[in-house]
Amino acid sequence: MQPxxxxxxxxxxxxxxxxxxxxxxxxxxxxxxxxTAAVPIGNIYYxxxxxxxxxxxxxxxxxRQVEGDCARLDHIADPRERLRAFFAIxxxxxxxVARFGCPYGTLCQELAKLESPLAESAQHLLQSQIAWVARxxxxxxxxxxxxxxxxxxxxxxxGWYLMATTFPGSEALMHHLKQLDLWLAAV
Numbered sequence: 001m002q003p004x005x006x007x008x009x010x011x012x013x014x015x016x017x018x019x020x021x022x023x024x025x026x027x028x029x030x031x032x033x034x035x036t037a038a039v040p041i042g043n044i045y046y047x048x049x050x051x052x053x054x055x056x057x058x059x060x061x062x063x064r065q066v067e068g069d070c071a072r073l074d075h076i077a078d079p080r081e082r083l084r085a086f087f088a089i090x091x092x093x094x095x096x097v098a099r100f101g102c103p104y105g106t107l108c109q110e111l112a113k114l115e116s117p118l119a120e121s122a123q124h125l126l127q128s129q130i131a132w133v134a135r136x137x138x139x140x141x142x143x144x145x146x147x148x149x150x151x152x153x154x155x156x157x158x159g160w161y162l163m164a165t166t167f168p169g170s171e172a173l174m175h176h177l178k179q180l181d182l183w184l185a186a187v
Contacts, residue, residue: 009047009057011037017058021103024110025055052118059121062104066125070132079139084184086133087157087177094173098164104129105158130154140187156180 015036019028030051034041048054069086076082089097100106104125111119134150142149157180164173 008037008039008043011039012044012047012054013057013061016054017061017103020055020058020107022100025051025107025116026110026114030054052116055116055118056121059107059118059125062107062122062125063128066104066128070128073132079136080184080187083133083136083140083187084181086136087153087180087184089174089177091174094164094177097161098168098173101165102158102161105161126154126158137187153180 012033016028016033019032019036023032030044030048031041033054034044037044044054048057073082073085076085104122108119108122108126111122130147130150133153134146137146137149160173160176163176
């Protein structure tokens with residue numbers, strides 16, 4: 001790991017996060033993670049005894065990312081504008097999502113298929129997003145329907161991400177997200 005680039009542990013987590021996202025958890029080896037992080041393979045075992053323990057660290061990092069993103073958005077005064085910012089996506093991210101899907105959704109899907117005991121931990125990534133969106137909708141007066149509507153919005157977002165990977169290209173994704181933005185502006 002190059003000096004000034006964080007700790008070796010952080011480098012391993014970041015490498016694993018990228019590789020799990022691009023190639024899937026099942027198809028990524030610890031040797032590939034070590035190589036990407038530029039550390040000898042033996043060093044990985046000092047920080048992570050198993051591939052699953054590395055996955056736990058990746059999920060925890062994703063959870064911190066979700067919570068941090070939502071906390072940053074909480075500084076926007078209007079809940080409608082918070083929602084619009086939450087669902088907004090830039091062109092670079094749209095191209096990445098069109099190629100690999102949502103990092104949270106694809107991980108949840110893969111772990112569920114593998115019947116991994118870590119699938120439940122990964123579910124918290126989407127559950128946290130649903131809860132945050134529901135709080136915004138409650139602030140907009142959606143009350144009793146906020147949680148169901150939030151679940152539907154996150155499911156819709158995940159579906160669009162899936163469609164973008166199935167039918168390559170980020171243009172359709174950007175179009176659908178624009179439609180969601182228009183809907184949110186009218187809520």
